[in-house]
Amino acid sequence: MSNRHWLAFVYRLVRLAGRPSEATSELIRSSYDRIAGGYDAAWTDHMRGLSLELLDRLTPPFGARCLDLTCGTGFVAAELARRCGTRPVGVDASAGMLDVARREHGATCDFVVADALEYLRAQPAGCADIVTCGWGLGYIRPWKVLGQIVRVLRPGGQVAIIDNSLFSLWRVIWCATKTFAERPEALDHVMKVRFLPGSRTLAWMMAARGLRPTYTADGSKSYVVATGDEAIARLTATGAAAGFEFAARPEMKDEIFSRFARNLERDCSGPAGLEITHRYLAAIGQKR
Numbered sequence: 001m002s003n004r005h006w007l008a009f010v011y012r013l014v015r016l017a018g019r020p021s022e023a024t025s026e027l028i029r030s031s032y033d034r035i036a037g038g039y040d041a042a043w044t045d046h047m048r049g050l051s052l053e054l055l056d057r058l059t060p061p062f063g064a065r066c067l068d069l070t071c072g073t074g075f076v077a078a079e080l081a082r083r084c085g086t087r088p089v090g091v092d093a094s095a096g097m098l099d100v101a102r103r104e105h106g107a108t109c110d111f112v113v114a115d116a117l118e119y120l121r122a123q124p125a126g127c128a129d130i131v132t133c134g135w136g137l138g139y140i141r142p143w144k145v146l147g148q149i150v151r152v153l154r155p156g157g158q159v160a161i162i163d164n165s166l167f168s169l170w171r172v173i174w175c176a177t178k179t180f181a182e183r184p185e186a187l188d189h190v191m192k193v194r195f196l197p198g199s200r201t202l203a204w205m206m207a208a209r210g211l212r213p214t215y216t217a218d219g220s221k222s223y224v225v226a227t228g229d230e231a232i233a234r235l236t237a238t239g240a241a242a243g244f245e246f247a248a249r250p251e252m253k254d255e256i257f258s259r260f261a262r263n264l265e266r267d268c269s270g271p272a273g274l275e276i277t278h279r280y281l282a283a284i285g286q287k288r
Helices: 006-017 022-058 075-084 095-105 116-121 142-152 170-182 199-208 228-238 250-268
Strands: 066-069 089-092 110-113 128-134 153-164 211-225 273-287
Touching (some): 006 170, 022 075, 022 095, 022 128, 022 211, 022 228, 022 273, 066 075, 066 116, 075 089, 075 095, 089 095, 095 110, 116 142, 128 142, 142 153, 142 199, 199 211, 211 228, 228 250
Parallel strands (some): 066 089, 066 128, 089 110
Antiparallel strands (some): 153 273
């Protein structure tokens, strides 16, 4: 059993948590810019069925004006274009992700590099029939974003959201916590994200903002890798751990991540291999 220094770790965690939150946004953008080229293979293809199921339940009408927030490489925006026969606007803070989106879906969609909340604030009221937000709500400001979504939706308009939950990677996070507790001085940055605990919380927020929740779901989806190093590479490539590669001091990164990989192998391995489980939430709301 490794020697862990929990008091020192908690003290450092609290100190780092007091830093300005803007640093997290910058690190997340840097992560997504870096992984953009392999994002679809690592994440979009894995979660494709869940995104399509949500759009099937949304049933966006033909001719609808659509806005896709945190659009990434544009998969959902392109689906909206196909189903609605219009030209959706995809918004994402990562220029790298949108380079891929324009290359793959620029013929049917428009893409804008912007913070989702700031973009919404600049739009006129009642300008959209459909708003979607796939796998990115926890990286923005859910309460404020929902308020702006309600403002830009026309009466009867709908919003569909799917995202990782607060407990999505709890076993992975616990392994990372134990790793840094062994070397608290290695912790250099604490990610400040706003993932929600479940679809009930999201539905409550929708209702409080003036939407009528029409659908909610919670679930999980897993994949298996052979080693801890593979797990870390896959987690980074999916964006689900965006910014985590900056958590350790640069001069200690190799040491910490090597130990993290071994902890993952010890705590998360089963008969089939090392299993990584993503827990997600989804909801659809309609403007009253």
